[in-house]
Amino acid sequence: xxxxxxxxxxxxxxxxxxxxxxxxxxxxxxxxxxxxxxxxxxxxxxxxxxxxxxxxxxxxxxxxxxxxxxxxxxxxxxxxxxxxxxxxxxxxxxxxxxxxxxxxxxxxxxxxxxxxxxxxxxxxxxxxxxxxxxxxxxxxxxxxxxxxxxxxxxxxxxxxxxxxxx
Numbered sequence: 001x002x003x004x005x006x007x008x009x010x011x012x013x014x015x016x017x018x019x020x021x022x023x024x025x026x027x028x029x030x031x032x033x034x035x036x037x038x039x040x041x042x043x044x045x046x047x048x049x050x051x052x053x054x055x056x057x058x059x060x061x062x063x064x065x066x067x068x069x070x071x072x073x074x075x076x077x078x079x080x081x082x083x084x085x086x087x088x089x090x091x092x093x094x095x096x097x098x099x100x101x102x103x104x105x106x107x108x109x110x111x112x113x114x115x116x117x118x119x120x121x122x123x124x125x126x127x128x129x130x131x132x133x134x135x136x137x138x139x140x141x142x143x144x145x146x147x148x149x150x151x152x153x154x155x156x157x158x159x160x161x162x163x164x165x166x
Contacts, residue, residue, distance in 0.1 A: 009063075010063070010064070013059070013063035013064050014064055016059060017056055017059055017060050017063075017064050020052045020053075020055055020056040020059065021052075021056060023048065023049075023052040024049050024052045024053055024056065027045045027046075027048040027049045027052070028045070028049060030045050031045035031046060031049075042121075043120065043121045044121035044122055047119055047120060047121045047122055048122060051119070051122070051124065051129060054129070054132065055132050058132045058133060058135070058136040059132060059135075059136075061136060061139075061140075062135060062136045062139035062140070063139065067143065067147065076088065085151075086151040086152055089147065089148075089151045090148050090151055090152070093144040093145075093147045093148050093151075094144075094148070096140060096141075096144045097141050097144045097145065100137050100140050100141050100144075101141060103137070104134075104137055104138075104141075107133060107134060107137060108134055110130075111126075111127050111130045111131055111133065111134055112127060113127075114126035114127045114129075114130055115127040
């Protein structure tokens, strides 16, 4: 049941990311049409594209990208066995948890402070615009905690997704 719920939430996150990508594409097409067909350059399309891109990148990294799809430099892991890899993975995950955890209060303060500013064309308050970074930071911390649990869970190690299935 939990797995089904998580799969549905992941699908919703993918749909939202697809919607953000569609917004970027449509804003880009509108910008080209207004500028080159009607000779009416506007700024709101560029601003909308930038906002959607920011949200797409951080939303996607937080909720859409799966752990096995992340780019990692793992050549060191070839020299260690499963226990050594678990130690290396745990140290890396704890490092990210500490760094993002230490930065979280200052990040929150900055985002909250930005409520006094608005975007130039769309009048979006910057605290709303940058709030996705707080969500992203919390997701990184949660994913690293989950990674530590997975590294030390008893049982066979997870299959490397880059190798073909037997």
